[in-house]
Amino acid sequence: MEERQTLAVKAQIEFRRRICDRKSIFSIFSESPNSNYSKLKFIVSNSVTEGCNNSVLLLGPRGCGQKEVLDLVIEDLKAEYHDMISVVKLDGILHSDDNCALKEIAKQLCLENQLLFSKMASSDDNSQFMIAVLREYGLAHKTVIFVLDEFDLFAQGKQRLLYSLLDAMQSVASQAVVVGVSCRLDADQLLEKRVRSRFSHRKLLFLPPNKEDRKRQVFCIIMIPFISLFDWRKWYCQFCFEVKSVFSCKGIFILNFFLLVQKSTHSELQYLVTSGLMRGISIFRFQHAYLILFTWKQAFSFFYAYPKSEKLGVLLSTLTLSICPAMRSLHCKSQRSCHYNAVFKDPLSIHKQGPYLSSNCSQKLSLKAWKSVLECSAIFLMLWQILGVKYREKKLIIQPDYLRIIIHSTRSCGSLLVLLDGREQF
Amino acid sequence: MSKEESLQVTKRATRSSTSTPVKTASRTQKTIKPHASLLRNDLVFEGEPLSLDALISNFHGRRLQILKLLNFIGPLNTSMLPLFLYGGPAAGKTSVLLQSFRHLQRPFVYASCRTCYNPKILFESVLNQLSSHRQQASNGYSCAKKCDKPSDFVHLLQEAFKEVINTLKGNSKEKKGSKESEGKDCGSMVYLIFDNLELVRDWEKESVIIPMLFKLYDILKLPEVGLIFISNASPDTYYSNTGSLEPLPIYFPDYTEDELYQIFSRNQRNPKFYSSFLDITLKPFCRITRRVDELSIALQSLFQKCCEPLSDSGIPSPGDMKTTLYNRLKLHLAPSLNETFSIPAHLSSEDEAKKDKVRRKANMKNLGHGEALDDIDFHMSVSTKYLLISAFLASRNRATLDAALFDSTGGGDNRKRKRKISEASKEQKETAEEELRMKGPGTFPLERLLAIFQCITSVMEDSLDEGVQESNSDSGAEGGNTQLMSDVLLQLSTLCNANLISKGGTCPLEASTRYRSTVSEELAMKVARSVKFHLKQYLYQK
Numbered sequence: 015m016e017e018r019q020t021l022a023v024k025a026q027i028e029f030r031r032r033i034c035d036r037k038s039i040f041s042i043f044s045e046s047p048n049s050n051y052s053k054l055k056f057i058v059s060n061s062v063t064e065g066c067n068n069s070v071l072l073l074g075p076r077g078c079g080q081k082e083v084l085d086l087v088i089e090d091l092k093a094e095y096h097d098m099i100s101v102v103k104l105d106g107i108l109h110s111d112d113n114c115a116l117k118e119i120a121k122q123l124c125l126e127n128q129l130l131f132s133k134m135a136s137s138d139d140n141s142q143f144m145i146a147v148l149r150e151y152g153l154a155h156k157t158v159i160f161v162l163d164e165f166d167l168f169a170q171g172k173q174r175l176l177y178s179l180l181d182a183m184q185s186v187a188s189q190a191v192v193v194g195v196s197c198r199l200d201a202d203q204l205l206e207k208r209v210r211s212r213f214s215h216r217k218l219l220f221l222p223p224n225k226e227d228r229k230r231q232v233f234c235i236i237m238i239p240f241i242s243l244f245d246w247r248k249w250y251c252q253f254c255f256e257v258k259s260v261f262s263c264k265g266i267f268i269l270n271f272f273l274l275v276q277k278s279t280h281s282e283l284q285y286l287v288t289s290g291l292m293r294g295i296s297i298f299r300f301q302h303a304y305l306i307l308f309t310w311k312q313a314f315s316f317f318y319a320y321p322k323s324e325k326l327g328v329l330l331s332t333l334t335l336s337i338c339p340a341m342r343s344l345h346c347k348s349q350r351s352c353h354y355n356a357v358f359k360d361p362l363s364i365h366k367q368g369p370y371l372s373s374n375c376s377q378k379l380s381l382k383a384w385k386s387v388l389e390c391s392a393i394f395l396m397l398w399q400i401l402g403v404k405y406r407e408k409k410l411i412i413q414p415d416y417l418r419i420i421i422h423s424t425r426s427c428g429s430l431l432v433l434l435d436g437r438e439q440f
Numbered sequence: 441m442s443k444e445e446s447l448q449v450t451k452r453a454t455r456s457s458t459s460t461p462v463k464t465a466s467r468t469q470k471t472i473k474p475h476a477s478l479l480r481n482d483l484v485f486e487g488e489p490l491s492l493d494a495l496i497s498n499f500h501g502r503r504l505q506i507l508k509l510l511n512f513i514g515p516l517n518t519s520m521l522p523l524f525l526y527g528g529p530a531a532g533k534t535s536v537l538l539q540s541f542r543h544l545q546r547p548f549v550y551a552s553c554r555t556c557y558n559p560k561i562l563f564e565s566v567l568n569q570l571s572s573h574r575q576q577a578s579n580g581y582s583c584a585k586k587c588d589k590p591s592d593f594v595h596l597l598q599e600a601f602k603e604v605i606n607t608l609k610g611n612s613k614e615k616k617g618s619k620e621s622e623g624k625d626c627g628s629m630v631y632l633i634f635d636n637l638e639l640v641r642d643w644e645k646e647s648v649i650i651p652m653l654f655k656l657y658d659i660l661k662l663p664e665v666g667l668i669f670i671s672n673a674s675p676d677t678y679y680s681n682t683g684s685l686e687p688l689p690i691y692f693p694d695y696t697e698d699e700l701y702q703i704f705s706r707n708q709r710n711p712k713f714y715s716s717f718l719d720i721t722l723k724p725f726c727r728i729t730r731r732v733d734e735l736s737i738a739l740q741s742l743f744q745k746c747c748e749p750l751s752d753s754g755i756p757s758p759g760d761m762k763t764t765l766y767n768r769l770k771l772h773l774a775p776s777l778n779e780t781f782s783i784p785a786h787l788s789s790e791d792e793a794k795k796d797k798v799r800r801k802a803n804m805k806n807l808g809h810g811e812a813l814d815d816i817d818f819h820m821s822v823s824t825k826y827l828l829i830s831a832f833l834a835s836r837n838r839a840t841l842d843a844a845l846f847d848s849t850g851g852g853d854n855r856k857r858k859r860k861i862s863e864a865s866k867e868q869k870e871t872a873e874e875e876l877r878m879k880g881p882g883t884f885p886l887e888r889l890l891a892i893f894q895c896i897t898s899v900m901e902d903s904l905d906e907g908v909q910e911s912n913s914d915s916g917a918e919g920g921n922t923q924l925m926s927d928v929l930l931q932l933s934t935l936c937n938a939n940l941i942s943k944g945g946t947c948p949l950e951a952s953t954r955y956r957s958t959v960s961e962e963l964a965m966k967v968a969r970s971v972k973f974h975l976k977q978y979l980y981q982k
Contacts, residue, residue, distance in 0.1 A: 034519040034663060107652050108591040
């Protein structure tokens, strides 16, 4: 039994490693000729072999593997063309400032060629250095790959960096590839005219994997044989059998449902796997497959919990919750946002809210309730950030039906519900 | 000594002890390279390791969250995805996390965005802790590394982490080799905790820092680093359009009524009596708040009140205890419900208060806004006071009434003439006035503010001069005027910075900046009283 337990722990560690290693999750798509991996590899390797410049944008919502695929491609090409490729990586969040970005480029190029980087160099020096290196690389038939993560952040302001980079590539006989990665699908529309004309309009769109692909991803995480890791073969075979049986019957249904709901990123998938599978593995040593199924279900329900409802229903006290109908009614009346005075000093609302809002709660208390409303920015939209607490305008951005459900679910709020219904008839 | 207090104390103690880790280890000189075991001591939680059972029983009603957290953090030497702990204030996020690390005995770095109130300090505090560098008198309170920009921070962080992880790895190898059991192996993972993340949203460079922190996992690319964020606000309020991996959320709900009951009735000297006390009081208080810290303050004072008469007559028999208690508390209950939360929790502890000096100053200003204190508790120059008053007037009165109120003769008489109007129009005006009140303070351009300022200062000088001599008045008024007007714009910007006047909302037609006074009427009255200015006279009222 103890042996089993250590094995389960080992298996858990192995799964965790796999989930955290995102490259391997996307590597399964590399074989097919139509995949983004193949296209990107073709573009970059073309530039390496033919000795020409190139530029490409990798667009798509986050979590669809732009960076992972790019890393895979670079890794493969580096192995293929030994010593022929240098990579310069910039991040829009860190290097959106032009001078800072040029400095970073110079630094990474120095590091690549075992040169000494001078911190004192001006940005002019740095850009001249960059051009010189590009020329050298062109003569030596070596390729530089510039990876610009968060590309849209580089396309703000005057876009001096992009311009000088692309211009340098054109004017010198260089051999460079600029790869932009962005979550904004319209990232190429942000470019200035002079930059756009120098940019090739190659775009690779990364879409969330479809159902079949996702299933393959999950299988790939779970099912890679790891007999090499564990010598207890029997256990592993049983495990594979049970996972398969889960996937073949009811499990598939749940997985499908899950994939329907979560369309965008693969981080949810990871989440599902970490929370569900981890526990599944740890329970596994005891018995049946339905335990795994159960944990999957559990993970799913845990994830599906609507964030706003837990916020409203559990976090808010009754007092704060009682503000909602008042705001709702004000909203119905005037279609406008409202602030503290409107909610608490509106004679109508005072009259109708009766025991909740006015008579037995002091100014301090009502201000406190209002402050806690400010904190729940998921439910209330803040319009005037700069003003004092009292004058910040708020808008209820939650469906009235939904509000009713929440109020209904909290105890001791029956009268509020009546109130809300009364207000709707305004 | 009630339980809730001791609970509070332990909480605060843990927080402060982690943010200023291990004073005793300051023997390490800066020149000596920190030895592996010393380093370990620095980053691992001080004190006895906690067993899992003790951990769970310490935090009542947090069993699920603790198990989930430990599950996500995982066994020794396994990488993890970034975590995001969120939930209302006083739901036990920070203490659960820190105590879990005490249980795990693994190295971590804790940085709270409340004490590290700007990016520079945040970065430097993280780097200081990693390189086990302590700011002290001998090194002139200097930092290990100066770091301002996020890009520098990432570089330095990467280097520091690599060094720490290497020493940790060497350390654990050494241990395996020698089989020395001088403590549990703490593994080669280092965890980086950012607390109070919601405050970063109010920082100046918020649009850079938050995506950077969330993306740190991708940028560092070190599987040995675990990132954990703690925040009051839910993850969907941090939306950003960057390609960072979404952290896994763990939600800490507020305590339910039953859980609160359990928490408060622990460690009571007289459990029966206290439980009947809770039976009566907890329910009404729960309607208002479910924060442990606020409730503990409120309940404690109430409990003392109900203990007072008991102390001499002894405890009554349990049968009629509830009714007698209820009768006794009836009077106190309602007022204390209203008064509860006047003391913010983080001011109660001195430690915290020291750290939060800056915050507290801001708080004081807030208090000045809302509550009726007897005098203004911050200093203002006379002309600033006038400026504040004129801003208040400009916000409350309509621009069309200015001419009537601030006539050269001084206001009072004109106003009376103005108010002779028919009933119908009066009513109309009242509704309009009501609407105006509902809308809050109005905005005004700079010119109007200056005009009003000039009017009221000249009126005041006139009234002063009347008392003194007539011959002197010319030169005196002249001098005073220039003195007052000299740096009005400077004072205006000071007031804006102090949030007494808010700037913004440029009018689309005029393209000039508009201001708005955010001062409550009470404060304005107080300020006016301090310079002996009759504010009511100039305030247009129904």
